[in-house]
Amino acid sequence: MGKILAVHSYKGGTGKTLLSVNLASTFARQGKKVCLFDLDFRAPSLFAILNMPNAECWLNDYLNGTCEIDRVLIDMSNKIPGNGKLCVGLANPTTEAIRDMSAKDRKWEMRALGRLLSLRNSLLIDKGFDYIVFDTSPGLQYSSINAIVTADIVVVATTGDRSDVDGTRRMLKELYNLFEKKTGLVINKVLDATSLSKRQEMDKKVREVYQVPMLGVVPCFCDILRAEGGLIFCRDKPDHPFTKLLDEMTKKIENNQIS
Amino acid sequence: MTVLEKIRDNLERINEKMEVMIELQKHSGRKDGAQPLTDTPLDVMTLLSMPDHLRKTAMTICRCGRATAEEIAEQTTRARAVESAYLNQLVLMGYLKKERKGRKAYFSADRDTQG
Numbered sequence: 001m002g003k004i005l006a007v008h009s010y011k012g013g014t015g016k017t018l019l020s021v022n023l024a025s026t027f028a029r030q031g032k033k034v035c036l037f038d039l040d041f042r043a044p045s046l047f048a049i050l051n052m053p054n055a056e057c058w059l060n061d062y063l064n065g066t067c068e069i070d071r072v073l074i075d076m077s078n079k080i081p082g083n084g085k086l087c088v089g090l091a092n093p094t095t096e097a098i099r100d101m102s103a104k105d106r107k108w109e110m111r112a113l114g115r116l117l118s119l120r121n122s123l124l125i126d127k128g129f130d131y132i133v134f135d136t137s138p139g140l141q142y143s144s145i146n147a148i149v150t151a152d153i154v155v156v157a158t159t160g161d162r163s164d165v166d167g168t169r170r171m172l173k174e175l176y177n178l179f180e181k182k183t184g185l186v187i188n189k190v191l192d193a194t195s196l197s198k199r200q201e202m203d204k205k206v207r208e209v210y211q212v213p214m215l216g217v218v219p220c221f222c223d224i225l226r227a228e229g230g231l232i233f234c235r236d237k238p239d240h241p242f243t244k245l246l247d248e249m250t251k252k253i254e255n256n257q258i259s
Numbered sequence: 260m261t262v263l264e265k266i267r268d269n270l271e272r273i274n275e276k277m278e279v280m281i282e283l284q285k286h287s288g289r290k291d292g293a294q295p296l297t298d299t300p301l302d303v304m305t306l307l308s309m310p311d312h313l314r315k316t317a318m319t320i321c322r323c324g325r326a327t328a329e330e331i332a333e334q335t336t337r338a339r340a341v342e343s344a345y346l347n348q349l350v351l352m353g354y355l356k357k358e359r360k361g362r363k364a365y366f367s368a369d370r371d372t373q374g
Contacts, residue, residue: 106304106305107300107302109300110301110302113303114321114324117322117324142303145303145304149303149306149318149321178307178314179314179318180315
């Protein structure tokens, strides 16, 4: 059966959406059937990254119970090379929708968790998708924790920022561990990532501070900054080092090389 | 149903109740926030605040939707009696609903009626 990934972080700006879009695209380019969902209801961004301003139904509608998941999914397989399938489900970016989602109560969140959990049956089992990727909002938001509880694997994006390191360490211990989730760490925006001493420093840090498997170390690429979030690397820059890193990360996930 | 079957059913129910009482007794001295509550949604923040032994059971029932203690025990790899006790504790705390169908007791998070 397929797997559900939640891409999460303690702080904003760590590269969750970049990772989510590019991990999903890389899996699709490898021939997999993938669904990518924007679960950042307070600051939706996938619609802008993928240049899809309109949707028949939003993920908000599915979680509200007013439509089924089929009507939320937008097939964008033709934008990815290869024979895979990539569908996306977008969060409604209007101010009204953001306000509405911020005011949900605990009972609604409980039902939303049920709707997310049922995606395992409706998408992975019934429709044969190989991966569902949740792009979440940072920190301890309801929507993010719902995604983490639903997921099989949590991909944690972090940077070298001290407050991020401390917060990430606490989340690993007090959130992912409590829910018994497999967790893989991606350290993003690393300066001098190609030098041996820097790599050794990173390995040591992950071993000692985080105590979880490393999924990847992403150097601070100027091309990523220049792209302003709009690049699908496996399509637009197939020979880029980041594309190769994404290949390595997806292989580790595929081969269960995270615990 | 024959008399023997009725006796067996009753014995099984008595046994189940005793197992629940034993498990509840084990945790009765703990200050782990497991006080009885009513009509409380089983949301993720509640799951986070639960003691570990109950969280595992509660998460499994969230995934299953509706299940017997035996079905939960298969997934958690803990003894059926232990899961039965934890499920009944979650019922007492107001997080789960319990209904009997024949000889089986089904537990659910009751998402449809809690809103």
